[in-house]
Amino acid sequence: MSLVRLNIKGISYSQTQNGAYALILNEVDGDRKLPIVIGAFEAQSIAIALEKEIRPPRPLTHDLFKNFADRFDIVVKQVIIHKLVDGVFYSSLICERDQIEEIIDARTSDAIALALRFQAPIFTYKNILDKAGIYLKVNPKKDEDEDEQDSILVDDLIAEEIEAAAIEKEGYKDKSIEELHSLLEEAVNNEDYEKAAKIRDEISKR
Template sequence: MSLVRLNIKGISYSQTQNGAYALILNEVSGDRKLPIVIGAFEAQSIAIALEKEIKPPRPLTHDLFKSFADQFEIVVKQVIIHKLVDGVFYSSLICERDKIEEIIDARTSDAIALALRFNAPIFTYKNILDKAGIHLQGEENPTPSQQTNQEEIIEDELLSDDIEISKKDDTYKKLSITELEDLLSQAVQNENYEKAAKIRDEISKR
């Protein structure tokens, strides 16, 4: 089976599933998207890895794993989303130490959070993308491959390719850049990374 490389398109807060987020992976050599529902903690960890300017005062779990791996010279070479069963994606970490490769089972959300920290490529098999890949609204000739819960979330919340990292919040629009930067610093210090991601998104828009 041939592998298809993916990159991260963005993260969207799900208003249809309380506390859930939709992680969007984009086919590098095509226009299909692979939506994956993940939890709040994993979404925050991925958002922090994407937003380089947000620096947690203490290491998150995935940061700790990275430090541990670095200390023992373990490298995550790539992540492969290798199976889809009943809407659940299964992934593997391809790791290497002393030129010896090991394959480690992982939740897809954890695997992607680690892939970002190791700058490791993300792949899936073509048959998985054929089964679960979708075209977002606004693209030419949309041909959804599968009507899933993930697709419903994307269609409800993402009307274009401009995918937000967090849900819209009008509160921050009334504040100045200086006030937003102060709030961002406080949110990071308090380890409220969901709030930090929203503030950072508003600063980026400015």
């Protein structure tokens, strides 16, 4: 599978949902965008790394990781967004120490925050970019400026997530306790912690 290099265009925010952000990645040799919904903390960490003039008084978590890696001569060479399952992006850090390469699993938001600090390139596979573009229904209007397009895009992403969560929540009502526990274990194994939290809430209600 061929890799496609991505650049960070910036971070956009939702005009309708407080605390909702999307990281906008651009295809280097193309026009497609890859928007990824991220949390407020990760958005702040990425924004600080993008703005070179901003220096937090104490190291953030990603700065601490970078300092730790520097101390032990570990380098993040590149980040690869390698999988997309049910709207969740999975990423890997390609690291090197003493000319030995290691692959470390990471949340995509954390991987991007670290890529910025290590000045490491970001890649994804072509089939993921194709799939995500269709999945996210990216179709900006020509008469809108880019920032407005990004904000509208974030609103669309959040609306889709809320709708999917509502449908999912309704589906749990018909499940037995045993089925819910099985779904909870499956969600944890798949590292889908948001889904696990919803299932746990349903179990607590019972």
